[in-house]
Amino acid sequence: ISLGVVHSHALSSSSPSSESLKKTIIDKCEAFIQNNKSSSANNCQKIWSAFQQAFVGRDPCNVPMEAYDPLIHTVIQDPVCNRMLFWSKTKKIVHDFTEKRDCFLTLEDTLVGFIMNGLTWCGKEESNETFTTGCPGWTDCVNNTVRSFWNRASAAFADAACGDVTAMLNGSIATPFSPTSIFATIEVKRFKAAKVKSLSVVLVTKENKGTTCDDPSLQDLQKEIEPKLKYNCKAVPESKIQDCISHPDTACGACW
Numbered sequence: 001i002s003l004g005v006v007h008s009h010a011l012s013s014s015s016p017s018s019e020s021l022k023k024t025i026i027d028k029c030e031a032f033i034q035n036n037k038s039s040s041a042n043n044c045q046k047i048w049s050a051f052q053q054a055f056v057g058r059d060p061c062n063v064p065m066e067a068y069d070p071l072i073h074t075v076i077q078d079p080v081c082n083r084m085l086f087w088s089k090t091k092k093i094v095h096d097f098t099e100k101r102d103c104f105l106t107l108e109d110t111l112v113g114f115i116m117n118g119l120t121w122c123g124k125e126e127s128n129e130t131f132t133t134g135c136p137g138w139t140d141c142v143n144n145t146v147r148s149f150w151n152r153a154s155a156a157f158a159d160a161a162c163g164d165v166t167a168m169l170n171g172s173i174a175t176p177f178s179p180t181s182i183f184a185t186i187e188v189k190r191f192k193a194a195k196v197k198s199l200s201v202v203l204v205t206k207e208n209k210g211t212t213c214d215d216p217s218l219q220d221l222q223k224e225i226e227p228k229l230k231y232n233c234k235a236v237p238e239s240k241i242q243d244c245i246s247h248p249d250t251a252c253g254a255c256w
């Protein structure tokens with residue numbers, strides 16, 4: 001029996017790690033579609049195949065964001081005007097907040113963001129294998145497999161933005177609008193006044209500490225967006241958002 005197992009592995013075209021990444025992605029894709037019937041036009045096999053062609057056989061430090069264009073074009077995603085929630089340096093609280101409510105949606109609450117959230121992957125030159133360990137880290141090289149994916153997916157999410165958009169920023173750090181963040185370098189630049197009416201910043205603060213809406217970095221943000229796009233900012237204590245997280249029945253409009 002054990003010889004048979006070894007034999008079948010030797011014959012299979014991809015490694016066990018390739019098979020497990022494929023399975024992880026297809027399983028997450030199908031689970032998402034189960035829970036979000038509006039996504040049911042998507043084909044998880046097609047999504048896998050568009051995804052893997054972006055990086056298989058490539059140097060994992062040389063995958064430009066455009067490599068994911070076929071993936072982005074394969075995914076069918078309805079725009080959700082007025083409910084899009086962008087964020088920077090607030091990963092945990094923003095997702096704890098959106099998890100139990102439908103009034104706001106982050107990239108990670110959409111099909112492609114949900115599938116890839118938490119995963120690491122890469123390929124290797126002259127190999128058809130996929131790897132989930134030993135891949136370059138976020139800052140090891142600019143065009144790494146994972147970072148380019150998030151850049152491309154974020155660009156698509158921002159391109160789809162419409163109506164009133166919200167951004168949850170971190171008021172406990174020196175620069176809530178960090179010039180090197182994906183939010184600053186990719187998303188904000190793609191908000192078009194023809195489609196986006198307003199940008200509302202929710203600045204999450206620890207009681208009476210840290211930065212305020214007058215922070216210079218937020219003034220930079222305001223200068224960055226098109227003049228026709230309305231801007232507003234509100235400092236909201238973290239405890240108020242935590243209350244809303246513990247009480248998912250609270251109307252979203254009452255959270256800030």
Ligand code: APR
Nearest residue numbers: 086087088089090091107138139150154157181182183184
């Ligand atoms: N090392 C590892 N991971 C990183 C690093 C880093 N140096 N920088 C960013 N990341 C990954 C992490 O997973 C992190 O939680 O990107 C996530 C977001 O990084 P932030 O700096 O907190 O925020 P930002 O770069 O602005 O990206 C968030 O982009 O994904 C979109 O729509 C989403 O609006 C959101 C924004």
